[in-house]
Amino acid sequence: MKAITQAAYGGPEQLTLTEHPEPKVAPSEVLIEVKAAGVNPVDWKLGAGYLDSLMEVHFPLVPGWDVAGVITALGPDVPEFAVGDEVYGYIRKDSAHLGAYAERVSANVRMLARKPASLSWSQAAGVPLAGLTALQSIDRTGVTSGDTVLVHGASGGVGSLGVQIAVARGARVIGTASERNHEYLRSLGAEPITYGDGLADRVKALAPEGVDVVLDFVGGGAVRASVEVHRDRSRLVSIADGDVVGLGGQALWVRPDSAGLAELGRLADEGKLAVHVEHELPLAEAARAWELSQAGRTRGKIVLTV
Template sequence: MKAIALQQYGSADDLALIDLPTPKVGPAEVLVRVRAAAVNPVDWKLASGGLDGMMEVHFPLVPGWDVAGVVEQVGPDAPEFSVGDEVFGYVRKDWVQQGAYAELVTASVRMLAKKPRSLDWAQAAGVPLAGQTAYRSLKRVGVGAGDTVLIHNAAGGVGSFGVQLAIAFGARVIATASERNHEYLRSLGAEPVTYGDGLADRVRALAPDGVDAAVDFVGGDAVDVSLGLDVQPERVASIANPEADGKGGHWVWVRPDSAELADLARLIDDGKVNVHVDRTFPLAEAAQAWKLSQEGHVRGKVVLTV
């Protein structure tokens, strides 16, 4: 099979299209014929060695944790799926090597769900990691009906899901972003504010009684700004700042969960969550896709088509 891989830690310029053997299909696994694989910042951060102290990595390294495709083979004790099923999933395994930037990838049944019927392949691939990250963050801080929630970096891949999910859960959303993304956030149902100096005052102007919860999808001082708005620490979550744990909040690291993914698919097919793909690239142009992602100005998702 063809796959994008690195032979050692490196950058976008070290990605190469190579031939690799078809992955073996183990118990409770299926083999997926990849139709699309999303690019996430963690892909290029991991490939640079940035997570070496946390994760076991083997080479050649095929990046990519987000996949949408068709089940081609079913392993032993995997009754949840059949050959021909259209699926999507977050295929983060216990070690890092056999990722989704390939024609074929194996995945445990706990990582997959049936693809939302209303999405095309590129949109479906853009859901799992970002969508589940937003879903788990909001659930961790108990966002529900009647809450006012502050979402930092709301126009990005994770933030766009966070805004829509919080609204689907019945919350009012105040969303930070640059001014060029304010109209986009209004179209999702959020009330945008510009990030940077004076953010707390701008939030107070919109919510004089304060906010009930806050989720940080950017890092920096977002956790401290949130706590300064008198949010209860246990109702603050961050995906970018490990120090949130030590301040009484939650550092969220999403894990594969087929039930969460199936719930996301239901919300999408019910019309409560839309998926915006900023741009697609063919698999062979993964380096260009990474460089676009690294610029930090993507609205929605960047996806590789296979």
């Protein structure tokens, strides 16, 4: 099969389209014919060696943890699915070796759910990691109807989904983004503000009593900038700033979760969760996809089609 591989730690220049052995299908796993693979910042960070202290990485590495595709084979003990089922998932395993940037990939059923019928392959592939990150952040902070939620990085892959999930739960959402993305945030149901100096004053202008929840999906000092407008630091979550724990908040690393994927699919099929794919590239252009991700200016998601 064809797959994107890298032979050693490095940047986009390490990625090559090669012939690669077929993945084996272990008990409780299925084999997926990949239709699309989502691209996330963690892909190139892993490939650059930034997670070397956390994860075993085996080369040649096939990157990618987000997948949407069709089941073509079942391992032993898989009553949940059948050959031909359309699925999507966040397929992070305990070590990194055979990921989603390939024609076929194996995955444990606990990482998968049925693909939302309302989403295209590319849209579905853009949901799992980002959507579960947003959902688990929202669950961790107990967002509910009547809360005012401040979302940092609101126009990005995680933030844009987090805005919509919070709105679906009845929350008022204030989202930080560059000016060019303000109309986009309004379309998702958020009240946009710019980030940077004077952030607290801009938040107070919209919410004089402060906010109930802060979700930091961007890092870069957003957590500290939020402290003076936040009522309860235990309802502060960051996926990008470890200092959050010292400030009384919580750090989150997303976990694979089939039930969470099913909830995201339900929201999508009910018309409450739209997925904006800004860049859709063929598998062979994975290096270009990483360059776009590294630039940090993507609205929504980047996806590779197979």
